[in-house]
Amino acid sequence: MRAIDYRFRDRGLLEHALTHTSRAHEDVSGGVVDNESLEFLGDAVLGFVVADLLFHEFQSFNEGQKSKVKASLVSAQTLARLAEGLRLGNHLLLGRGEEKSGGRRKQALLADGYEALIAAIYLDGGVEQARAFIAREFAPLLSDIRERGLVGRDHKSTLQEYLQSRGRGLPEYRVTDTAGPDHRKTFQVEVVVDGSAVATGAGPSKKEAEQEAARVALGVLQQSGQ
Numbered sequence: 052m053r054a055i056d057y058r059f060r061d062r063g064l065l066e067h068a069l070t071h072t073s074r075a076h077e078d079v080s081g082g083v084v085d086n087e088s089l090e091f092l093g094d095a096v097l098g099f100v101v102a103d104l105l106f107h108e109f110q111s112f113n114e115g116q117k118s119k120v121k122a123s124l125v126s127a128q129t130l131a132r133l134a135e136g137l138r139l140g141n142h143l144l145l146g147r148g149e150e151k152s153g154g155r156r157k158q159a160l161l162a163d164g165y166e167a168l169i170a171a172i173y174l175d176g177g178v179e180q181a182r183a184f185i186a187r188e189f190a191p192l193l194s195d196i197r198e199r200g201l202v203g204r205d206h207k208s209t210l211q212e213y214l215q216s217r218g219r220g221l222p223e224y225r226v227t228d229t230a231g232p233d234h235r236k237t238f239q240v241e242v243v244v245d246g247s248a249v250a251t252g253a254g255p256s257k258k259e260a261e262q263e264a265a266r267v268a269l270g271v272l273q274q275s276g277q
Contacts, residue, residue: 054137055168057184059175066144068171069164071154073146086167089174093166096173097125100185108193124192127162127254128263133188134161139168158253158263159237206265210242213269217277220245222268224261227251242268 059065072085101124105117112120123129134140140155143164154160173181210222228239240260241251250271252263 055172055184056187057172057176057180059171061175064171064175065168068167069139069142070144071146071149071160071164073149073154074144077146086164089167089170090163091170092173093168093170094125096178096181097166097169097185100182101125101189103182104186104189104193109196120196124189126262127158127259128266129192130162130165131158134165137165139164157237159231159255162255206262206269210265210269210272213272214244222249222265224264226257226260240264244268244272 067084068086068089070083070086072087075083075085098121101121102117105112105121109117109120140161143155143160145154145160149160169181169185172184207222214220214222223243225241225243226238227241230237230239237253237255238257238260239251239253240257240263241248242261242264243249250264250268252260252265252267254260254263
C-alpha cells in the first residue's frame with residue numbers, strides 16, 4: 052500500500068491488520084488470525100499520539116476543549132474517512148458473506164482496519180514510525196482546527212442550523228438497523244427532513260450514526276440546493 056508511505060519489513064503484520072474476523076472464521080485450518088487484537092492496540096497508540104499532538108499544538112485550549120477535539124479526531128467517522136482516503140477498503144481481507152454485504156464500505160470495518168494498521172506500523176517500525184504516520188494523516192484536520200478554531204464538528208447542530216435558516220422543520224433521526232454482537236454493534240440511522248428520508252449513516256453507537264447521517268444529509272441538501 053503505497054498510500055500509507057511506509058514500507059513494512061514484516062508484510063505478515065500488514066496482512067494481519069487487514070484480516071477481518073469474517074475471513075478468519077471461514078478458514079478451517081485455524082491458521083488465519085483476525086485483526087481485533089491489533090485494533091485494540093492501535094486504538095491505544097492513536098489515542099496517545101493524538102493527545103500528545105493536541106497537548107503540544109493547542110496549549111491555549113483547556114482540558115475540556117482538548118478532550119472534545121480528541122473525541123472528534125479519533126471517532127469512527129473520522130477514522131473511516133481517513134481509511135477511505137487510503138482506499139483501505141479495497142485491501143481488506145473479508146469473508147464471503149461480509150464481501151457480499153458491502154463490507155468494504157462499512158464505516159465500522161474501515162475504522163477498525165485503520166486502527167489495526169496503526170498497530171501494525173507500531174509493531175513493525177516502532178512508536179516513532181507510528182507517530183509519523185498519524186501526524187501525516189491528521190495534519191489537515193489539525194490545520195483546520197488551527198485556522199478556524201474548530202473544537203470538534205457537531206454535524207447535527209450544523210444540519211439543524213442549515214434547515215432553520217431556510218425555514219424548514221427540524222430533522223428527525225430513526226434507527227433502521229442494528230448488527231453485530233452487543234460489544235461490537237453497528238447502528239444504521241436515517242435522517243428525515245419534512246417527512247422524507249434524506250440520508251443514512253452508520254456507526255458503533257446511535258450517537259455516532261446520527262452524526263454521520265447528519266453529515267451526509269447536509270452534503271445532499273447543499274448539493275441539491277434544498
